[in-house]
Amino acid sequence: MNLEEIKSEIEANVPGCSLEIIPNGSPSGQHSLLVDPDHAFAVAGFLRDAANLRLDYCSNVTGVDWPAKEVSTKVKTKKVVDGVEQEVDEVLKTQSGGYLEAVYHLFSVEQRQGPVVLRMRTEDRADRVHLPSLTPVWRSADYQEREIFDLFGIIFDGHPDLRRLLMWEGFEDHPMRRDYVDPDDYEYEPTAHDEVLKRAKEHLSAEGGL
Amino acid sequence: MIGEGILKGLAETARNFFGSYVNKDRLTTVQFPEERLPQIEATRDFPFLVYDGTDWQQGLRCVSCQICEKECPPKCIYIEKSKDKKPDATGKPQSYPTTFNIDISVCMSCQICVEVCPFDAIKMDVAFELSTDDRFGGLLLNREQLAKSNEYYNKIHPTEAAAVDAAFAEERAKAEAKARQAAEAKAAAAAQTLTPGAGETTRVQ
Amino acid sequence: MSVLTEAPVDLTPSQSDDRTDSQLLEVSMGPQHPSTHGVFRMDVALDGERVVKLKPVFGYLHRNHEKIAETESYLGCMPYTDRLDYICSITNNWAYALAVEKLAGIQVPERAEYLRVITGELTRLQNHAGLVGFLMQDMGASGTPLMYAFREREKILDLFEALTGARMMCNYMRFGGCRVDAPAGWLQQAQKVIDAFPRFLDEFERLLVSNEILMARTQGVGVVSREQAVNAGISGPMARASGVNYDLRKVDKYGIYDRFSFRVPLGENGDVYDRYMLRVLEMRESVEILKQAMRDVPSGPIMDPNTKTRGFRPKAGEAYGRIEGPKGELGFYLISDGSSNPYRFRVRPPSLINLTLLEDMCLGQNVADIVIILGSVDIVLGEVDR
Numbered sequence: 001m002n003l004e005e006i007k008s009e010i011e012a013n014v015p016g017c018s019l020e021i022i023p024n025g026s027p028s029g030q031h032s033l034l035v036d037p038d039h040a041f042a043v044a045g046f047l048r049d050a051a052n053l054r055l056d057y058c059s060n061v062t063g064v065d066w067p068a069k070e071v072s073t074k075v076k077t078k079k080v081v082d083g084v085e086q087e088v089d090e091v092l093k094t095q096s097g098g099y100l101e102a103v104y105h106l107f108s109v110e111q112r113q114g115p116v117v118l119r120m121r122t123e124d125r126a127d128r129v130h131l132p133s134l135t136p137v138w139r140s141a142d143y144q145e146r147e148i149f150d151l152f153g154i155i156f157d158g159h160p161d162l163r164r165l166l167m168w169e170g171f172e173d174h175p176m177r178r179d180y181v182d183p184d185d186y187e188y189e190p191t192a193h194d195e196v197l198k199r200a201k202e203h204l205s206a207e208g209g210l
Numbered sequence: 211m212i213g214e215g216i217l218k219g220l221a222e223t224a225r226n227f228f229g230s231y232v233n234k235d236r237l238t239t240v241q242f243p244e245e246r247l248p249q250i251e252a253t254r255d256f257p258f259l260v261y262d263g264t265d266w267q268q269g270l271r272c273v274s275c276q277i278c279e280k281e282c283p284p285k286c287i288y289i290e291k292s293k294d295k296k297p298d299a300t301g302k303p304q305s306y307p308t309t310f311n312i313d314i315s316v317c318m319s320c321q322i323c324v325e326v327c328p329f330d331a332i333k334m335d336v337a338f339e340l341s342t343d344d345r346f347g348g349l350l351l352n353r354e355q356l357a358k359s360n361e362y363y364n365k366i367h368p369t370e371a372a373a374v375d376a377a378f379a380e381e382r383a384k385a386e387a388k389a390r391q392a393a394e395a396k397a398a399a400a401a402q403t404l405t406p407g408a409g410e411t412t413r414v415q
Numbered sequence: 416m417s418v419l420t421e422a423p424v425d426l427t428p429s430q431s432d433d434r435t436d437s438q439l440l441e442v443s444m445g446p447q448h449p450s451t452h453g454v455f456r457m458d459v460a461l462d463g464e465r466v467v468k469l470k471p472v473f474g475y476l477h478r479n480h481e482k483i484a485e486t487e488s489y490l491g492c493m494p495y496t497d498r499l500d501y502i503c504s505i506t507n508n509w510a511y512a513l514a515v516e517k518l519a520g521i522q523v524p525e526r527a528e529y530l531r532v533i534t535g536e537l538t539r540l541q542n543h544a545g546l547v548g549f550l551m552q553d554m555g556a557s558g559t560p561l562m563y564a565f566r567e568r569e570k571i572l573d574l575f576e577a578l579t580g581a582r583m584m585c586n587y588m589r590f591g592g593c594r595v596d597a598p599a600g601w602l603q604q605a606q607k608v609i610d611a612f613p614r615f616l617d618e619f620e621r622l623l624v625s626n627e628i629l630m631a632r633t634q635g636v637g638v639v640s641r642e643q644a645v646n647a648g649i650s651g652p653m654a655r656a657s658g659v660n661y662d663l664r665k666v667d668k669y670g671i672y673d674r675f676s677f678r679v680p681l682g683e684n685g686d687v688y689d690r691y692m693l694r695v696l697e698m699r700e701s702v703e704i705l706k707q708a709m710r711d712v713p714s715g716p717i718m719d720p721n722t723k724t725r726g727f728r729p730k731a732g733e734a735y736g737r738i739e740g741p742k743g744e745l746g747f748y749l750i751s752d753g754s755s756n757p758y759r760f761r762v763r764p765p766s767l768i769n770l771t772l773l774e775d776m777c778l779g780q781n782v783a784d785i786v787i788i789l790g791s792v793d794i795v796l797g798e799v800d801r
Contacts, residue, residue: 024732024733024734025731025732026517026518026519026729026731026732026733026734026751027518027519027520027732028517028518028520028733028734028735028736030733030734030735056646057645057648057661058648059648059650059737059744059746059763060735060737060746060748060761060763062748062763064750064759103748105735105746105748105763109645109659109660109661112666115735117735139643139646139647139648139771139772140646140647140648140649140768140771141648142647142771143473143768143771144768151479151481164474165473165474166474166477166479166800166801167474167477168474175479175482176479176481176482189286189313190288190311190313190346191285191286191287191288191311191312191316191350192285192288193279193285193288194285213627214625214627215624215625215626215627215629215630216627216628218622218625218626219621219622219623219626221621222618222621222622223559223622238566238569250573250576250577251577251598252576252578252579252580252595252598253576253580253581254580254581277725281488281490281491281725282491283487283492283494283495318494318498319581320493320494320497320584320586321580321586321594322491322494322586325594325724326725334580369598369599
């Protein structure tokens with residue numbers, strides 16, 4: 001069953017959900033399905049229980065950070081140049097909103113198919129980072145969602161035990177975010193170069209050494 | 211009967227115990243350091259720099275292209291390139307490293323530096339008894355400590371070193387042939403410019 | 416001098432008694448505890464000997480492998496994968512290589528595929544041999560079975576050293592093939608080890624399989640049902656011990672696994688004994704695969720000539736590649752943005768996900784059973800914490 005068919009099947013069975021197929025440019029051909037967070041739980045339940053899908057095995061759950069970046073698009077606008085109206089190409093630079101993404105790789109043990117890749121996106125990267133937890137559907141998401149919460153900072157509503165998994169309690173930041181800056185609290189090795197050397201020098205000059 | 215399985219197991223251990231007196235397969239312990247296992251040829255631990263000839267400063271194959279420094283996954287190599295050039299093994303003028311440090315407490319012996327080196331200048335050593343209580347003095351190896359002769363390389367990895375030497379010899383022969391050809395061509399060209407009968411005055415240069 | 420005349424002691428753990436005045440005792444098992452196979456902690460609440468709560472605490476070995484990989488080249492990530500599950504570096508390499516091959520659409524030459532199967536199955540043999548040895552150690556059979564298992568593992572590690580240069584941190588595979596070809600005589604040497612391996616398995620079975628203490632300790636302990644196992648994403652030998660017929664070598668047929676005939680052992684009860692026996696049986700099947708692979712291994716190149724490992728830049732896109740590792744489904748999820756470093760590098764760690772049911776398995780059991788249940792899951796903390 002290809003992703004188009006799965007998409008239409010879900011749309012027929014989960015009313016009101018909006019789905020989008022995200023194409024994958026690599027030769028692996030693993031395209032994914034973007035689900036809106038409001039209906040994700042129902043979609044997940046459907047995918048697990050539907051007789052012809054039976055995606056009962058949620059193998060891999062992970063997060064991806066997509067920070068805001070500048071997107072330039074070419075737009076044709078009409079402008080009055082020297083009293084004559086002309087069509088001019090203009091480059092519009094817009095700030096695309098950054099978001100965090102949770103990716104689920106689903107397989108079927110019973111029917112031996114997959115992967116079906118499910119994605120959910122948060123609204124932004126600051127405070128609207130809530131997504132529904134799919135742990136009640138697939139328990140394998142338990143530790144993995146905790147890990148995403150820990151390293152990316154997505155809050156999974158409905159998770160039975162949402163605590164940090166790998167970092168310690170009381171740790172503030174989310175290390176897997178692209179803009180994470182690690183604290184300047186380690187010993188620099190003597191063979192530092194490039195970026196590390198720069199940081200080592202800053203560190204040492206702040207200490208009064210070098 | 212309960213206990214039968216345990217007795218069977220005990221019989222097996224007894225066979226191993228008494229077997230160890232007669233069968234080498236059952237007694238695998240080696241009394242290190244008095245007794246040592248034979249060296250396996252492919253063994254690797256930390257990198258070293260190969261030099262040709264007898265003087266390490268003259269013969270170092272490294273031309274400080276810094277590819278290994280860039281590719282090293284844990285970034286344990288630090289190289290400073292020389293400003294001047296000196297002839298390498300094949301006679302071509304090349305840069306050389308004025309500093310070449312490897313921090314073997316960071317090195318993870320992955321061999322990627324060896325893989326990416328286009329000059330066969332860095333190879334993997336087999337010396338493993340390197341423990342020391344001096345973190346920087348003992349484990350930060352400099353150019354002099356890293357330099358080891360081609361004979362040593364041939365001793366520890368004979369097959370690999372022979373292949374490298376053969377490739378070098380071929381390259382050198384090619385370079386020599388090319389140089390000879392160039393010289394001959396030059397001589398021929400010079401002979402041609404000597405137009406017969408025109409005497410010395412027409413000679414170029 | 417006394418003679419044992421009493422009836423054999425009932426070794427099954429006594430079930431709950433109805434005392435209500437007892438207090439719960441909280442015990443922190445680990446992080447430095449020989450039975451946790453690394454630095455791993457369990458917060459256990461005990462009612463007498465019985466476990467009423469168990470919360471695993473992770474992260475003592477966390478170094479954020481996934482973050483490090485984002486700053487490394489695709490080639491530079493390879494040696495780091497060795498350090499995930501440091502017992503089975505070759506299968507880690509394989510999973511990563513497979514994911515990159517999927518990401519960039521790389522074909523692997525025939526001989527390299529065979530070398531991958533041979534080294535991969537040897538890895539499974541030494542992992543399982545080590546595991547059953549350690550499980551006995553956890554059960555209190557100090558030394559003997561573990562040393563026998565390690566004696567065999569040693570021979571396989573010597574093979575790895577002769578091939579890759581290192582015993583554990585092999586760093587052997589590359590996307591598009593393998594790093595080095597087998598040196599002269601290596602295949603013959605490997606054949607000898609493989610031929611001798613069933614003798615060890617026979618010996619090991621005689622040593623332990625019918626042992627009454629082993630059965631009393633393991634049967635009916637730490638039971639996982641089939642439905643639970645699938646829902647909790649349990650994979651590998653642990654899932655198959657619960658009767659889940661899901662072996663990626665059969666399901667995905669990655670590499671050239673469709674060319675070999677082998678059986679997939681399945682457990683019935685999903686207890687510690689089944690998980691132990693399953694590994695013993697799987698070793699026999701691995702030997703079968705190895706015999707077929709050794710018979711058919713062709714000559715030829717070992718690297719795809721069109722793939723350059725240095726300066727490798729796959730097109731933007733993503734791929735999830737997975738293999739049947741000795742511990743379970745080991746997957747790598749890679750996202751490329753077209754640059755020379757992976758944009759996202761995710762490891763699906765079977766060791767971590769197989770621990771999802773740890774509390775369920777341990778509830779109501781004795782403290783001493785925690786140790787063998789954990790041992791039967793087969794974890795390596797380098798992979799759990801990454």
